Amino acid sequence: MKTVSIVTVNFNQPQVTEDLLKSLQEVNTYRDLEIIVVDNGSRIDPVPAWDAKYPDIKFIRSEKNTGFAGGNNIGIAQATGDFLFLINNDTEVTPDLIGKLVAKLEANPRIGMISPKINYFDTPEILQYTGYTPMNYLTARNAVIGQFEEDRGQYDSLSGETGYAHGAAMMIRREALQKAGLMAENYFLYYEELDWCERIRKAGYEIHVDLSALIYHKESVSVGKRTALKEYFMNRNRILFIRKNAPGGTFFFFCCYFLATVAPRNIFKYIKNKEYSFIPVFLKAITWHLTHKADSDDLGFPLTR
Template sequence: MKRVSIITVNYNHADVTLELLRSVKRSIRYSNLEIVVVDNGSKTDQTGWMRDHYPDAKYIRSVKNLGFAGGNNLGIKQAEGDYLFFVNNDTEFFEDTISALVDILDKDPSIGAVSPKIVYFDRPEIIQYAGFTAMNYNTGRNKCIGQFELDQGQYDAHLGPTSYAHGAAMMVRVEALDKPGPMPENYFLYFEEMDWCEKIRRAGYTIWLAPKTQIRHKESLSVGAASPLKEYFMTRNRILFIRRNAPALSVLIFCIYYLFVVTPRNLIGYLISKRLDLASSFFKAIWWNLTHKTDSYEL
């Protein structure tokens, strides 16, 4: 039986993380399991409080917020599993979640990573993720399959390759990381798992969706108000992703598309909504890409 390491990152929400840990203890029957919790720059060290309530996990503390990738990479360094199951701390498991994913990786060594179907915690009949379409390098866009759809089993027969795993729940074969290495940390927020999946595929592995097993995600159905922080990283990292992964011709087409289509469209939207703060973040993100290399860690 392969050893599985569950890796989750906590940032100022130890109570939410403990709900995940209780979910694992309550519902998971897979025996060869370890849990690694990374406290990623919380305002106060929350590892002691979590350990008091759930002593069976490994706890790691970073005094600095290293971002989504950096926090998970700390977990990778401490994990001993053959398979690494990266999960957001605001998720909860079904009983067969781990065993179903392990079975898929066990049966085919060419599969580098696999994600379950993800449903919304408060509305489990609504799908959040049932795979991703391929990235259009010319526009920097792709689609999350099934999002906001009523789950009527329409994707349950689609066991097999998908373009990208979902960062909220993805199980990765350790051997598949020999060439790609750890998760790219220069994204900080958004797109890092997609870049990682690109590297895993280029190392000769496939990315799969396991739609008959699920995980519940406590993310809201409504995205909520846009923030300058999100606007900055979504814009910055979309451009960075294309720069790092697309062929040269597609990068050129993307730049033209972004200049003459995306920028005017977004500016009109910012003006109509009177969100000049978002316009400022948008242009800062573009300027970052004009002044930084693709391997820069400066935010």
């Protein structure tokens, strides 16, 4: 049996993380597991209490918030499994989830990464993810297939290759990880898993979804409150993703599209909604690219705990 390293990241949500650990210990039926929890600079360090409560789980404390990619990369560096399953701490597993994903990876060596079907935890009959459409590099747009629809099995036939894995639950083959490298930490938040999928493909692997495997995600169906941090990283990283992954000519046309269409639309929206403070944040997200290289680790935005 292949060993699976579970990697999850906690940030100021100790009870949510403990619910996941309970799910892995009591619901999951795949037993050859290594569980790694990274505390990503939470205000109160939960690791000493967790070490005493869960002696069979590996806990790692980062003194600063290193973002989604950085937190997962810390855990990956300590993982020893044949496969690594990165899951959000606000998920809960189903009994045969891990076993099904392992079986798909073992059966098809071309698969570098695979995600399960994701449904919303609070409304378990509603889909969140059954795959992604490919990216349009001229507009930096793609779509989540099935999101917000009732799960009637209507997309189950789409199991197989997909546009991108979902960051809430993605299992990667160790060999693919070794060839593609870790997630790029300078995204910090948003687009990092899409960028990772691109590099896994360039390393010669496929990205798949297995819709017979299911995980529940506690993310709300309703759209969360927009913040300056979200506005900054969503816009900065949308540009960064195309800058890193599209040919130079395509990136030029994307920039023309973004400046002619997206920028005026967003600024008009901020004014209409009286969100005037978002305007300088949005402009800062754009101008970051005029002063920084694509691999710069200067995020250009102040972070708080």
